[in-house]
Amino acid sequence: MARNHVTTTVNGDPVEFLCETGQTLLEALRDELRLTGTKEGCGTGDCGACSVIVDGRLLCSCLMLAVEAEGKAIATVEGMADGETLHPLQRKFIEHAALQCGICTPGILIAARSLLERNPDPTESEIRYWLAGNLCRCTGYHKIVDAVLDAAREMRGA
Amino acid sequence: MRYEVPKTLEAAITLLAGAKGGARVLAGGTDLLIQLRAGRAEPELLVDVKAIAELRSIEAAAGGYRIGAAVTCMELIENAAFAEAWPGIVDGVKYIGSIQVKGRATMGGNLCNASPAADSVPSLIAAGARVCIAGAQGWREAPVEDFVRGPGKTSLAEGELVVTFLLPRRAPRSGDAYLRFTPRTEMDIAVVGAAVNLTLDDQGVCSSARVSLGAVAARALLVPAAAAALIGTRVDEAALLRLAGAASAACKPIDDKRGTKEYRIKVAGVMARRAAEIALQRAGGKD
Numbered sequence: 001m002a003r004n005h006v007t008t009t010v011n012g013d014p015v016e017f018l019c020e021t022g023q024t025l026l027e028a029l030r031d032e033l034r035l036t037g038t039k040e041g042c043g044t045g046d047c048g049a050c051s052v053i054v055d056g057r058l059l060c061s062c063l064m065l066a067v068e069a070e071g072k073a074i075a076t077v078e079g080m081a082d083g084e085t086l087h088p089l090q091r092k093f094i095e096h097a098a099l100q101c102g103i104c105t106p107g108i109l110i111a112a113r114s115l116l117e118r119n120p121d122p123t124e125s126e127i128r129y130w131l132a133g134n135l136c137r138c139t140g141y142h143k144i145v146d147a148v149l150d151a152a153r154e155m156r157g158a
Numbered sequence: 159m160r161y162e163v164p165k166t167l168e169a170a171i172t173l174l175a176g177a178k179g180g181a182r183v184l185a186g187g188t189d190l191l192i193q194l195r196a197g198r199a200e201p202e203l204l205v206d207v208k209a210i211a212e213l214r215s216i217e218a219a220a221g222g223y224r225i226g227a228a229v230t231c232m233e234l235i236e237n238a239a240f241a242e243a244w245p246g247i248v249d250g251v252k253y254i255g256s257i258q259v260k261g262r263a264t265m266g267g268n269l270c271n272a273s274p275a276a277d278s279v280p281s282l283i284a285a286g287a288r289v290c291i292a293g294a295q296g297w298r299e300a301p302v303e304d305f306v307r308g309p310g311k312t313s314l315a316e317g318e319l320v321v322t323f324l325l326p327r328r329a330p331r332s333g334d335a336y337l338r339f340t341p342r343t344e345m346d347i348a349v350v351g352a353a354v355n356l357t358l359d360d361q362g363v364c365s366s367a368r369v370s371l372g373a374v375a376a377r378a379l380l381v382p383a384a385a386a387a388l389i390g391t392r393v394d395e396a397a398l399l400r401l402a403g404a405a406s407a408a409c410k411p412i413d414d415k416r417g418t419k420e421y422r423i424k425v426a427g428v429m430a431r432r433a434a435e436i437a438l439q440r441a442g443g444k445d
Contacts, residue, residue, distance in 0.1 A: 021159040021160060043195060045192070045255065045256070048258055057262075058258050059261040059262050063186075064187060064191075064262065065187065067161045068187075068208075111258070129344065132257075132343075132344035133255065133258045133344075133345060
């Protein structure tokens, strides 16, 4: 079967890969580009572990085909830190112990970043609704919400 | 499986007509990719319609709106003018999955997936929306309530695709609303959904109304008897009681894990009544 050739941008870097039509963006990120920070949870768009940002839009990479990435700009958790310097959200997740097993964490970091880009001063309720598509089976969410609130505060310079 | 991204509607129709082993239209993909993964869909060709301008635009047209079938839920929610004109449609669209799912999912896909519980469909029916369909045989329009035939079944012929939704001109003093009942507020599937769209005259009397119910029959229902309970009234207590009774009477629900028949019938009346109260407020009838 002929494979599709895709040229795209991931975390600012131009990349190319080959994929089958049925392959998801999640599979291409993990298996072709070896960017394994993005996790597979359910594979049906219910858990948010595979969240990435494509052309500014938060989505589940398990629900997008890799061929659809042609010409798009993709942001994954690997692009959040600046070298050795963690993104404020990443630092606050550690400070608040907002993760336990860590499988949901990359998706939640990306989703929270997408929220703060739109709304730098969200309420607790706005954070909970925005993150409703990101399931965490360890933390009970409270520390996650605290970490996002604290990161937002720091990023606003408040 | 081949993948094509036609730039024009004509090219998409040609591709769909020429596919020998079955073709599927790919818009947001939030239902289709799950079917592909589970082996429930095995098309030879995927036609990605997101590069076709008509399917991707939100246009004010002839006093109403023309919404491309592949406009995403988030794009619709973020369109302030549309949300002002048709808040009840935006109510429904907001319920469709997570932020992630809404970033991809479309009203065209929600309609074509033909779930009886589809959250955007009752509001479209209540709004009097028409769906514009293109195929090798030409162009046709249909009221949204006639499009779905039953669970997973639509009136699309082989090779046809949904292009746009047409929303009528909005009369002054109009309001619409959609409510659904679910055990949790997000990431759930409607046990019952109810949409009400109404217009008041300058005396505050309801001059026209449309009521639609979701998840209480094999497809979303237009319920003229429920609308008749509102028309000619000030949408007062007596009218709301008659509306609730007519909504419950129209239900033909199933028993399933989300709710029993009896429960759905009762809750349909309650949801219709509450949706009517919100629609009335949005029409400026009550503070």
